[in-house]
Amino acid sequence: MLLIYTHKISPRLKYVFKHVCTRVLGVKVDFTTKIETFIAHDSLKMSYTKQQLGNEFFVKSHDILFEQGLSDLDINIHDWENTKCFFYNGDKSAIPFDIFAASFYLLSRYEEYLPHVKDEFGRFTAAESLAYKHGFLNQPVVDIWSYKFKDALQTQFPEFKFPEKNYTIKPIIDVPSAYNYRLKGIMRTLGGLIKDIFRFRFKNLYIRFAVILGFMHDPYDTFKYIINRQRYTKFKFLFFFLIGDFSTYDKGISPNKKKFVSLIKHVADYCMVGLKVSYFAIEDTVILKKEKLRMEDILNTRLKASRQSFSRLNLPESYRNLIELEIQEDYTMGYVDFIGFRAGSCTPFLFYDLDYEIQTPLKINPYHLMDHALLKTNSLLDKKKVLNELIHNIKQVNGEFISVFHNYTFSDEKEWQGFKELFNIILESTNEA
Template sequence: MLLVYTHKITPRVKYVFKHICTRVLGIQVSFTTKIEDFIAHDSLKMSYTKQQLGNEFFVKSHDILFEQGLSDVEINIHDWGTTKCFFYIGEKSSIPFDIFSASFYLLSRYEEYLPHVKDEYGRFTASESIAYKNNFLHQPVVDIWAYKFKAALQNQFPEFQYPEKSYRIKPIIDVPSAYTYKLKGIMRTLGGTIKDLFSFRFKSLYYRFMVILGFKHDPFDTFKYVINRQKQSKFKFLFFFMIGDYSTYDKGINANKKGFVSLIKHVADYSKVGLKTSFFAIDDASILKKEKIRIEEIINNPLKACRQSFSKLNLPESYRNYIELEIREDYTMGYVNEIGFRAGSCTPFLFYDLDYEIQTPLKICPYHLMDYALLKTKSLLDKKKVLNEVINEVKQVNGEFVPVFHNYTFSDDQRWSGFKELFNIILDSANDEA
C-alpha cells in the first residue's frame, strides 16, 4: 500500500490519487496528515504538500486539489519526453509535474464548466479543449503520466511488487434505428414513399417495398453479423438501443413493436444491452425515467449503462439525472468527429461533481473513437493507420480501448466500405501481444 502524507486530505486529493494509483496502476493508497505515521510506514510512501519533509519521494502540490468550486486556473503546457504535461513544479520534486492536479483538471472536465462555444447540438467540441489546442488529444496522458509516476516509484522502491494490467477492448454498437424500412408503421412508410417519389429516389423506393414484402434484407439489419463476431470474442460487446419516442432528432423504431422487442431480447442473449437515451431525455429526468423503465421491461434486468443521443453531455445535470435513477455507467464521454481521449484517460473513472465537491458512484467509460471520425481519412489504408495508432496508444498503458460503431456501419452502403475490416482489426488487437 502507498501511504501519502499531505497537509490536508480533501475529496479531490482522495479522488485523483485513487484513480491514478488504484484504477490505473493497481496500487492501494491511503492518506495521513501525521508525520509520525508517515515515518513509521515501512512500504511505499510519498509526500504531497508544499515543502519536502526530508529526502522522501516528494511531489510538490498545486493549489487546485485544495480549493473548492471553479477558479481561473493558469495552465502552461510543457513537453515531457514524448508527451505533454502542465502544472510544472520543478526538478526538486521526484517528478517534474504535479500529475495529480493535472489529472484532476482533465478527469473532472473542469474546462467544460468554464465558458466555451458549443456546436449546433449544444455540445462541447474537441476544438474547445486544452488537449486539442495543445496537440495531446491523441494520447491518454493521464495514464501515461501514471506510468511515469510508477517508474519513479520503482526507482525509489525497487523491492515492492507492482501489479500488472493487460490491454482490453469494449466494443460499443450504437443503434439509433434498428432498421431502415422494417417496422416503421403505415404513416412513416407512406411518408417515406412520398418523399422518395418527389425526390426521384426510385432505387430507395424499390428497396423499401422489397424489404417490407420480405424479398430483400433490411440494410440496417446487421445484427446477425455482429453477434457472430461477438461469439468469437472473449470481450463482451455493449449494444445501446434507442427506444425513445419519435421526434425531430430521434427516428428509431416504436418500442411496442413485437419484432423490435424480440430483436433486443435476442441481442441480450449474447451481449450486454444499454439504453441510448433520446435527445429530449438529456435534459428531462422524467423522460429518462420512462425510457429506463421501458428498456428494463424488455431486457428483464436493471439498466446498468446509458449513452446520450448525439453524444451530447450537459455537465453536471446529465450525470446527476443518471445518479438519481441509479444508472451506474455512462458511455458518452468522447467526440463524434475527433479520435482521442476527451478526459485524457483510457481507464474508466468515477464522476466527480465539482459543484458538490464529491466523488459520485457513476462510472464514466470514455470512448476513444467513433466510426464517423474515420470518415475524415479517405483511403482504407489511411483509416487502418489511424486506427492502429490509437490502439497502440492504449496498449502502451495497458488501458481499455472503447470504439463506437453503429449497426448501419456494417451495411453494404458504399460510405461504410471497409469498416467490417476495421472492426476486425479492433477485435484482433486484443489477441495480439501488447
C-alpha cells in the same frame, strides 16, 4: 499500499490519487496528515505537499486539489519527453509536473464548466478543449503520466512489485434505429416513399419496396453478423438501443412493436444491452425514467448502462440525472467527429461533481473512437493506419479501448465499405503480443 502524506486530505485529492494509483496502476492508497505515521510506514510512501520533509519521494502540490469551486487557472503546456503536461512544479520534485492536479483537471472535465462555445446540439467540442489546442488529444496523457510516476516510484522502491494489467477492449454498438425500412408504420413509410419520389432516389424506392415486401434484407439489420463476431471474442459487446418516443431528433422504432422488442431480447442473450437515452430525455428526468423502466421491462433486469443520443452531455446535470435514477455506468464521454481522449484517460473513472465537491458512484467509460470520425480519413489504408496508431497508444498503457460503431456501419452501403475490416482489427488487437 502507498501511503501519501499531505497537509490536507481533500475530496479532490482522494479522488485523483485513487484513479492514478488504484485504477491505473493497481496500487491501493491511504492518506495521512501525521508525520509520525508517515515515518513509521515501511513500504511505498510519498509526500504531496508544498515543502519536502526530508529525503522522501516528494511531489510538490498545486493548489487545485485543495480548492473548492472553479478558479481562473493559469495553464502552461510543456513538453515532457514523449508527451506533454502542465502544472510544472520545479526541480526539487521527484517528477517535474504535478500530474495529480493535471489529471484532476482533465478527469473532472473542469474546462467543460468554464465558458465555452457549444455546437448546434449544445455539445462541448474537441476544438474547445485544451488537449486539441495543444496537440495531445491523441494521447491518453493521464495514463502516460501515471506510468511515468510508477517508473519514478520503482526507482525509489526497487523491491516493490507493481501488479500487472492487460490491454482490453469494449466494443459499443449504437442502435439509433434497428431498421432502415422495416417496422416504421404506415405514415412514416408513406412519407419516405414520397421523399424518395420527389428526390428521384429510385434505388432507395426499389430497396424500400423490396424490404417491405420481404424480398430483400433490411440494410440496417446487421445483428446476425455482429452476434456472430461476438461468439469469437472473449470481450462482451455492449449494445445501446434507442426506445424513446419518435421526435425531431430520434427516429427509431417504436418500442410497442413486438418484433423490435424480440430483437432486443435476442441480442441480450448474447451481448450486454444498455439504454440509448433519447434527445429530450437527456435533460428531463421524467422522460428518462420512463425510458429506463421501459428498457428494464424488456430486459427483465435492472438497467446498468446508458449512452446519450448525439453524445450530448451537459455537465453536471446530465450525469446527476443518471445518478438520481441509479444508472451505474455511462458511455457518452467522447467526441463524435474526433478520435482521441476527451478526459485524457483510457481507464474508466468515477464522475466527480465539481459543484458539490464529491466523488459520485457513476462510472464514466470514455470512448476513444466513433465510426463517423474515421469517415474524415480518405482511404481504407489511411483509416487502418489511424486505427492502429490509436490501438498502439492504448496498449502502451495497458488501457481499455472503447470504440463506438453503429448497426448500419456493417451494412453494404458505399459510405461504410471496409468498416467490417476495421472492426475486426479492433477485435483481433487483443490477440497480439
